[in-house]
Amino acid sequence: MKNREPVLELTNITKTYQVKQGMFSKPKPLQALGGVSLRIHKKDVLGLVGESGCGKSTLAKILLGLERPTSGEVLVDGKEIGPSDRQLLARRIQPIFQDPYSSLNPRKSIEEIVSLPLVVHNIGDSASRSQAVTKMLDLVGLPERVRRGYPGQLSGGQRQRVAIARALVINPEIVICDEPTSALDVSIQSQILNLLADLREELGLTYLFISHNLAVVEHLATRVAVMYLGRIVEESSAADLFAGPKHPYTRALLDSVLTPDPSLSVPDIHLGATFPNPISPPSGCHFHPRCPIATDLCASKAPPHIQAGASHVDCHFYKKSADGLSLQPV
Ligand code: SF4
Numbered sequence: 001m002k003n004r005e006p007v008l009e010l011t012n013i014t015k016t017y018q019v020k021q022g023m024f025s026k027p028k029p030l031q032a033l034g035g036v037s038l039r040i041h042k043k044d045v046l047g048l049v050g051e052s053g054c055g056k057s058t059l060a061k062i063l064l065g066l067e068r069p070t071s072g073e074v075l076v077d078g079k080e081i082g083p084s085d086r087q088l089l090a091r092r093i094q095p096i097f098q099d100p101y102s103s104l105n106p107r108k109s110i111e112e113i114v115s116l117p118l119v120v121h122n123i124g125d126s127a128s129r130s131q132a133v134t135k136m137l138d139l140v141g142l143p144e145r146v147r148r149g150y151p152g153q154l155s156g157g158q159r160q161r162v163a164i165a166r167a168l169v170i171n172p173e174i175v176i177c178d179e180p181t182s183a184l185d186v187s188i189q190s191q192i193l194n195l196l197a198d199l200r201e202e203l204g205l206t207y208l209f210i211s212h213n214l215a216v217v218e219h220l221a222t223r224v225a226v227m228y229l230g231r232i233v234e235e236s237s238a239a240d241l242f243a244g245p246k247h248p249y250t251r252a253l254l255d256s257v258l259t260p261d262p263s264l265s266v267p268d269i270h271l272g273a274t275f276p277n278p279i280s281p282p283s284g285c286h287f288h289p290r291c292p293i294a295t296d297l298c299a300s301k302a303p304p305h306i307q308a309g310a311s312h313v314d315c316h317f318y319k320k321s322a323d324g325l326s327l328q329p330v
Helices: 056-063 083-092 110-120 126-139 144-148 156-168 186-203 214-220 238-243 248-257 296-300
Strands: 006-019 028-041 045-049 071-076 093-096 174-178 206-211 223-228 231-237 305-308 311-314 318-321 324-327
Touching: 006 056, 006 206, 028 045, 028 056, 028 206, 028 223, 028 231, 045 056, 045 214, 056 174, 056 206, 083 093, 093 156, 110 126, 110 144, 110 156, 126 144, 126 156, 156 186, 186 206, 186 214, 206 214, 214 238, 214 248, 223 238, 223 248, 231 238, 231 248, 305 318, 305 324, 311 324
Parallel strands: 045 206, 045 223, 093 174, 174 206
Antiparallel strands: 006 028, 006 071, 223 231, 231 311, 305 311, 318 324
8 A cells, every 4th residue: 555656646736716705895815725635546435524615626626627726736647637638637537426416418318428428538439339338327237228318217316327327438547426425315325335336346446535424435435534624634544534533523523423414514513613714714723613622722823734654634632653643732
């Protein structure tokens, strides 16, 4: 693991938008990403977790070439991806989005939808594209007869299977799964998660799996990164993170998984304050107004980045030790 080269690497990615809050107000900077560095190795599943508005989807858009970072580098197989490489990026990185209802064109047949990436990338002829659609429908567990149908005739789970077939038809290496089960009934969610796990095994895929819900990520992730207000505040192997979450925010996210309805996100009962406005983030550690163990230091000084092996946590209360990362009094 240590010696493997990452297939996808983000180095110190920042993204700042200029946002107007009123018709006559001056635009103010909103930092959606504040220096995100991540490495994803082949066949790994990196679970990226955090509440709505934390920057997860901005990161996904940058990886898909839909947005440019303000600064920082995106490397695929060690090669930097620039503005002119969008086509190349699309061949290697494909998305599966949250809402299978809006991500499929209702006026196109399933065959047209699944074969569209082949047409866009000028791959094959109509006969080979038709064969590819047959193979993909079989791979995602859809009957051959749906190819002549339209999205409106399918269930939510079937539509998400179509979206997965469309993403995989050009043999990408990396799939960005952006909340792929959030819009589905709970009973269907596990079927889609199992399908994604099987496809990863069968096709040797690498996933960035974005979710607000740690319980969903636990099914698939080999590593987990926890994001808060545009920064990764904790990252480690999935086994370590679920066995011993370190950052107080990660612990709160895990507590929220234990509530009756995990889709309610982080319960304020544990955090005491709502998610801050990213235009005017709190001083020091951005998490301090909600952190149950915050001190005066947390309000005045940004926490250090404590790295131990392949794990890290950004918190004044941790230090590197022989066992990895351990809690210490400040
Ligand atoms: Fe909480 Fe302070 Fe650690 Fe931030 S630095 S997570 S406020 S203890």
